[in-house]
Amino acid sequence: MRAIVLLLAASLGPCLTEGAARADEGLTVDTLPSGATLILEPRPGVATFAATLFVHGGAFEDPEDAPGLTTVLSRLLMRGSRSKTADAFALEVESAGATVTPFSGMLGFGLSAEGPS
Numbered sequence: 561m562r563a564i565v566l567l568l569a570a571s572l573g574p575c576l577t578e579g580a581a582r583a584d585e586g587l588t589v590d591t592l593p594s595g596a597t598l599i600l601e602p603r604p605g606v607a608t609f610a611a612t613l614f615v616h617g618g619a620f621e622d623p624e625d626a627p628g629l630t631t632v633l634s635r636l637l638m639r640g641s642r643s644k645t646a647d648a649f650a651l652e653v654e655s656a657g658a659t660v661t662p663f664s665g666m667l668g669f670g671l672s673a674e675g676p677s
Contacts, residue, residue, distance in 0.1 A: 634664040
């Protein structure tokens with residue numbers, strides 16, 4: 561599966577690696593070392609950001625014997641990790657005035673985030 565990350569933030573432009581390709585006026589596309597595609601649209605003067613981590617492999621990819629698997633997986637993304645509990649993560653996100661929401665669909669699943677830049 562190949563992740564596509566869409567980040568809309570004025571301050572994230574410098575994060576691109578050297579040699580980024582310009583896909584469209586105001587849009588920059590780059591491939592990260594992990595193979596993920598990073599798409600940036602800088603918005604000067606905007607005090608917020610929106611980001612989406614999209615992973616190909618939604619309900620159409622669920623095994624026949626496990627329908628709903630990607631829906632469950634998208635919810636598990638918010639359950640914490642070895643280094644951070646779900647409650648600690650939620651507190652950090654909320655303290656920053658941001659939101660992080662899991663999603664799943666027919667073609668993919670992932671996380672969406674919004675907040676102050």
